[in-house]
Amino acid sequence: MRFSTSLRAIAPLFLASAVAAAQESPAVAFSIPPVDAPELAPRGRWGVGVRTLDLVNPGQVDILHFDRETGKAPLYDRPLKIEVWYPAVIPAGNPERVTYASAMPGTPAPDAPKTFRIPGKALRDAAPVSGERFPLVIVSHGYPGSRTFLTYLTENLASKGYVVAAIDHTDSVFGAQAAFTSTLLNRAADQWFTIDALAARSLVAGDFLNGLLDASRVAIAGYSMGGYGALASAGAGYSQQGGSARTIPGGYFDPWTAGNAKFEARKRDNLKALVAIAPWGAQPPNSNWDPGGLAGIHVPSLFIVGDQDDVSGYEKGVRKAFEGAVNSDRRMLVYENARHNVGGNPPPPEAMGSFTARAFFDEPVWRKDRIAAINQHFITAFLDLYLKGDETRRAYLDVPVKSTEGSTVWKGFQRRWALGLQMYRYAPGEAAPLGISK
Secondary structure: OOOOHHHHHHHHHHHHHHHHHHHHOOOOOOOOOOOOOOOOOOOOOOEEEEEEEEEEEEEEEOHHHOEOOOOEOOEEEEEEEEEEEEEEEOOOOOOOOEEEEEEOOOOOOOOOOOEEEEEEOOEEOOEEOOOOOEEEEEEEOOOOEOOOOOHHHHHHHHOOOOEEEEEEOOOOEOOOOOOHHHHHHHHHHHHHHHHHHHHHHOOOOOOOOOOOEEEEEEEEEEEOHHHHHHHHHOOOOEOOOOHHHHHOOOOOOHHHEOOOHHHHHHOOOOEEEEEEEOOOOOOOOOOOOOHHHHOOOOOOEEEEEEOOOOOOOHHHHHHHHHHHOOOOOEEEEEEOOOOOOOOOOOOOHHHOOOHHHHOOOOOOOOOHHHHHHHHHHHHHHHHHHHHHOOHHHHHHHOOOOOOOOOOOOOOOOOOOOOOOEEEEEEOOOOOOOOOOOO
């Protein structure tokens, strides 16, 4: 179809009006799922507070300033900005309402906004609830991304009784990304440092996390490059022949490789679960994990992926990592005909004027709010089971590979509405066959 000249001229006006209307009207937070969401997607019973923390990890390798003549890199104090959501007391007449701001990804149109706003349902600096301690969930974005890129999940989980900490990974944030080597080296290190830093704060009298955070029960949820780091944080040491090891100079990647004594010393007993959403790095030519490295994952894991993922890869990427994690009680949720964008928020109105901006958020086939709701449902079931010991959640996870009419309807889904999904499960010690069938 070809537009006339007049239609071409007024099309931007329609777009500008739509964006303005969306910004003026009260926006619904992404953590509130639509009416067709599966059973466990809606928010929980807790009010949600949110705070921003500035952490500093001292003495880290500044790989971006590696000196090839000396073969060495200087050290620096690595800053990390953290957004923390938590169960909170919401005073009467003080509604849960917050707006997060982010730089726009991609290449916005010349007259398009360079930033965008994310509506949220939380109260800034609200007092935490008392008398109960909650598990910790670390959320790690992709490259590039931001700590507010998964607010549909972070706010939602906090309302269900979790302390949720999302990291702005330095050198990997929208509008401030640096060379990829920093992300390759620092992603897992950022995750473990954040866990340890928040655990330490929870022991300090007067800190808002004191009496609120139970640091003995931790999960990591990583999307894309966040998943790349999360697999290592969960025990999958990288391959010494993999793409990251070949890329990072000076031997600085060695402590993160499988079998290295420094890597083994990094493992923590308090990590109880792993959520890997479209994790990057297993696909060739990167091939960042050998079978022995993936076998190092012993915690329960939930992989989420689109079977048309053209960034992390499906058959030779995410599925290979899932199959290789043979010592994990593992599940894999597959979105049929989805590509890579199965992890982040739906697109904001400000992104609609640029395809490259919208392409960071949206999917070509799936409704993005539908993906968010399904993720909320399954991640809730998974974390409730493995971080809280709620055995009633197992039935929501141990579903048939595909839902069909009759007796194989997935628990928690409306009849006929689990279409386009697959779920696979393997117990620890059970290797997947070449063709997944279970």
